[in-house]
Amino acid sequence: MQHSAKDHLFQQIALVAQAIANPHRLELLDLLVQAPRSVEQLAQASAMSVANTSQHLQRLKQAGLVIGERQGVTVRYRVADPAVVRLWQEIRRVALAQLAGAERALDQYRPQRRQLPAISLAAVQEGMARGDMYLLDVRPLEEFAAGHLPGAVAIPLAELPQRIDELPSDKLIVTYCRGPLCRYADEALLLILASGRRGARLEEGVAEWLLAGYPIAHS
Known part of the structure; x- marks a missing residue:
C-alpha cells in the first residue's frame, strides 16, 4: 500500500517533468515569463500554428505551470507561480553548465x-544610480509594459535603426532583452557600437533581475 502510494506521488511529480520535456513548450514558458499572452500572440511569437500552440498550452496547464484567464472572448495565459520562473531558469542554467551541446547551440544562435x-546586474544598478548609464529595453512593447528594469527606455529592436539618433552619445548604453537565450540585445548593441557610441550587453533580463532581489517597474 505504501509503495503504491509512493509510486502515485512520483507519477504526479513526473507530470511536471513530462510537461516541460518539449522544446516548444519550453519556448512558450520563456515567452510567458516576459508577459501574459493569448494563444494567437504566442503562436506568432513562436512561429507555431495556433492549433499546436493551444495543444502545448493545455499540457502546461494540466501540469499547473500556466493559467489561462478569460478576458472577454480572449483567453490570456500567464505563468502560474514565480516558482515556475525559477524552475525554467534552473533547467536552462543546468543545461548550459552541463551540456556542451547546449553551449555550442547558444554560440550558434x-x-x-x-x-x-x-555588464553585470550590480554594475547596472550602480550606473543607473549615478546617472551615467542609459538602459535600453529592446523587447516588444507588450513585454516592456508588463514589467521592465527601473529607468529603462523602450525601443523595440525593429525600430532601433530608425531611432538610433535618439540615443545619447555621452553615456554608456546598456542593452537587454529576455535573458541569455535572447539575441535582440546583441543585435541592438552591434548597431549602437557601429554608430560610434559606447555600449554593453546585460545578459540577464527582467526575470533574472527580479530573482536577484531588485524591483521592476511597470508602465
Missing part, C-alpha cells in the same frame, strides 16, 4: 556573444 562587451 548568438554568434557575437563572446565578443560583445558585457
Whole structure:
C-alpha cells in the first residue's frame, strides 16, 4: 500500500517533468515569463500554428505551470507561480553548465556573444544610480509594459535603426532583452557600437533581475 502510494506521488511529480520535456513548450514558458499572452500572440511569437500552440498550452496547464484567464472572448495565459520562473531558469542554467551541446547551440544562435562587451546586474544598478548609464529595453512593447528594469527606455529592436539618433552619445548604453537565450540585445548593441557610441550587453533580463532581489517597474 505504501509503495503504491509512493509510486502515485512520483507519477504526479513526473507530470511536471513530462510537461516541460518539449522544446516548444519550453519556448512558450520563456515567452510567458516576459508577459501574459493569448494563444494567437504566442503562436506568432513562436512561429507555431495556433492549433499546436493551444495543444502545448493545455499540457502546461494540466501540469499547473500556466493559467489561462478569460478576458472577454480572449483567453490570456500567464505563468502560474514565480516558482515556475525559477524552475525554467534552473533547467536552462543546468543545461548550459552541463551540456556542451547546449553551449555550442547558444554560440550558434548568438554568434557575437563572446565578443560583445558585457555588464553585470550590480554594475547596472550602480550606473543607473549615478546617472551615467542609459538602459535600453529592446523587447516588444507588450513585454516592456508588463514589467521592465527601473529607468529603462523602450525601443523595440525593429525600430532601433530608425531611432538610433535618439540615443545619447555621452553615456554608456546598456542593452537587454529576455535573458541569455535572447539575441535582440546583441543585435541592438552591434548597431549602437557601429554608430560610434559606447555600449554593453546585460545578459540577464527582467526575470533574472527580479530573482536577484531588485524591483521592476511597470508602465
